[in-house]
Amino acid sequence: MAxxxxxxxxxxxxxxxxxxxxxxxLVAFPTETVYGLGADATDGRAVARVFAAKGRPRFxxxxxxVAGPEDAFALGAFGPLAREVAARFWxxxxxxxxxxxPDCPVAPLASAGLGTVALRVPGLALARxxxxxxxxxxxxxxxxxxxxISPTCxxxxxxxxxxxxSIILDGGPCAVGLESTVLDLSGGAPxxxxxxxxTREALxxxxxxxxxxxxxxxxxxxxMLASHYxxxxxxxxxxxxxxxxxxxxxxxxxxxxxxxxxLSADRDLAEAAANLFGLLRALDRPEVRAIAVAPIPxxxxxxxxxxxxxxxxxxx
Ligand code: TXA
Ligand code: MG
Numbered sequence: 001m002a003x004x005x006x007x008x009x010x011x012x013x014x015x016x017x018x019x020x021x022x023x024x025x026l027v028a029f030p031t032e033t034v035y036g037l038g039a040d041a042t043d044g045r046a047v048a049r050v051f052a053a054k055g056r057p058r059f060x061x062x063x064x065x066v067a068g069p070e071d072a073f074a075l076g077a078f079g080p081l082a083r084e085v086a087a088r089f090w091x092x093x094x095x096x097x098x099x100x101x102p103d104c105p106v107a108p109l110a111s112a113g114l115g116t117v118a119l120r121v122p123g124l125a126l127a128r129x130x131x132x133x134x135x136x137x138x139x140x141x142x143x144x145x146x147x148x149i150s151p152t153c154x155x156x157x158x159x160x161x162x163x164x165x166s167i168i169l170d171g172g173p174c175a176v177g178l179e180s181t182v183l184d185l186s187g188g189a190p191x192x193x194x195x196x197x198x199t200r201e202a203l204x205x206x207x208x209x210x211x212x213x214x215x216x217x218x219x220x221x222x223x224m225l226a227s228h229y230x231x232x233x234x235x236x237x238x239x240x241x242x243x244x245x246x247x248x249x250x251x252x253x254x255x256x257x258x259x260x261x262x263l264s265a266d267r268d269l270a271e272a273a274a275n276l277f278g279l280l281r282a283l284d285r286p287e288v289r290a291i292a293v294a295p296i297p298x299x300x301x302x303x304x305x306x307x308x309x310x311x312x313x314x315x316x
Contacts, residue, residue, distance in 0.1 A: 004028070004165045006154055009126050017167045018133035026050060026164055028143045028157045029130055030171030032123035033093045033179050033197050034150040034277070035157050036065070036140030037165060038130075044107040047139050051109070053164035056146040061112035062139040063095050063120050063180070067132040072096070072119040075104050075137060082185040085206055090121040091128060093176050093197025097184040110139045116186045126171050142179060149229055149284075149312070152177050152277045177274035178304045183207070195304040197273070228311040229277075231284035231291065235313035239292035247283040251294040259288050269301040276305055280312065 007013040009030075017027045024046040027038045037053060039046035041064040051058055066072050069086045076098035078086065086096060100106070100117045111117045119137075122128060131138050142150040143157045143165075151157045154170035181196035183203065192200060192210040200210060233247075242248035247259035251272060254262040261279050263272035283291050298306050 004158070004163060004168050006158055006168045006170050009169050009171050013167070013169065014126070014130050015133060017169055018130055018135075020166050021130075021134040021138060022136065025166040026053065027130075028154070028161065028165040028168040029127055029140070030124060030154070030169060030174060031065075031127045031140075032174060033176045034152055034174055035143040035154065035168075036127075036138075037143035037157075037161060038065070038138040038140040040134070041065075041110050041137040041139035042105040042107055044109050047107045047110045049164075050139060050141065053161060054141060054144070054146045056141065058109070059112050060146075061114055061116075061118060062110045062141050063118045063182075064106050064110060064137040065120050065122055065127065065131055065140050066137050067128045068121055071137065072121065074101065075106060076101055076117050076119055077186075079185070081190070081207065085183065085185065085203070086121075088206060089198055089202075092121070092123045093178075093180040094203075095120040095180045095182045095194075095196075097182065097186050097193065099186050106137055106139070116184075118182065120180055123176075124171065126169070130169070147228055147230055147316075149231060149277050149280055150179060152274070156278075156281065173274070173278070175274060176270075177276060177278075178301070178308065181304070183210070184213075195307045197301070197304065199300045200303060201300055228314075229280075229308045230312050230314075230316060231280050233284050233288060234290045235309065236290055236292045237309055237313050238295045240294070242292045245289040246292045247285065247288040247290070249279055249283060249291060249293045251296050259283060259285065263294075263296075263305075269297070269299075269305065272296065273301045273305055276308065 152174040176197040181198040182194035184191040190207045250262040
């Protein structure tokens with residue numbers, strides 16, 4: 001397949017990317033969380049190409065990205081709580097799952113045939129500009145092969161999804177570095193389907209206590225599967241230090257050694273989140289037999305970091 005053009009996000013290039021999306025092509029673009037592999041969400045054939053490029057199981061639905069809350073309200077059934085949550089957290093790293101509106105134009109394949117649709121207004125202005133210019137909702141999973149580490153810079157996308165996208169917009173590194181939080185407001189009690197860039201602590205004053213996903217519930221989402229976000233080498237968690245042959249990912253002062261790095265020298269969780277996926281890729285080297293990772297506190301963004309690390313460490 002042809003190498004896609006890796007383009008700086010000039011107005012001209014964003015316009016070209018929007019036209020490519022409208023023509024049914026795939027475009028990789030940055031958001032504040034991770035890079036997405038975008039397609040016209042209303043075009044079933046374009047959406048099918050996204051599933052094929054990622055090797056993604058068809059039962060795992062995609063997020064439809066829109067330029068503003070009003071666009072989301074046209075696609076799904078937003079009750080009073082969902083509207084309040086949208087007003088408070090959009091644009092930003094939060095995905096809201098609601099029931100599909102009766103005339104919702106999002107291709108059924110994008111929501112994996114479910115009666116619900118996942119919607120997000122990205123925090124990065126460049127992403128909203130692209131979506132607005134394309135003039136349609138954009139289905140975009142993280143731009144990685146299914147089950148692998150999400151991309152937080154354009155080079156990761158180029159390495160892994162090479163020829164799938166006609167254009168890769170290079171907006172530099174992603175500020176948040178972890179995927180959006182997925183909040184299900186489609187039924188009775190609000191359910192936290194995936195911890196992410198919006199913390200539970202920020203949500204709960206508005207939503208009340210968030211329930212955990214029901215095991216064996218209607219959606220079996222690979223973001224929720226035990227093994228996901230996996231590097232090639234095995235991971236060993238809660239490690240005080242590396243054992244012989246291991247790389248080491250610290251949380252705190254930077255360790256010595258060729259295959260050692262720190263998520264954050266100051267133990268800052270936002271910095272750690274932004275560094276996590278890039279450092280996992282960097283340490284996932286043939287010279288090491290495993291990657292040992294320091295303990296991370298499970299509060300705020302630490303919950304999403306630990307969630308990703310546990311899935312990356314799970315048996316496959
Ligand atoms: O930050 C993000 O969310 C990134 C950027 C590109 O926006 N996107 C992303 O997409 O992480 P993806 O496909 O890797 O993860 C989407 C998650 C999956 O766990 C999927 O199962 C869940 O959202 N999801 C999508 N539609 C859903 C639905 N209707 N009901 C329940 N879960 C849904
Ligand atoms: Mg993903």
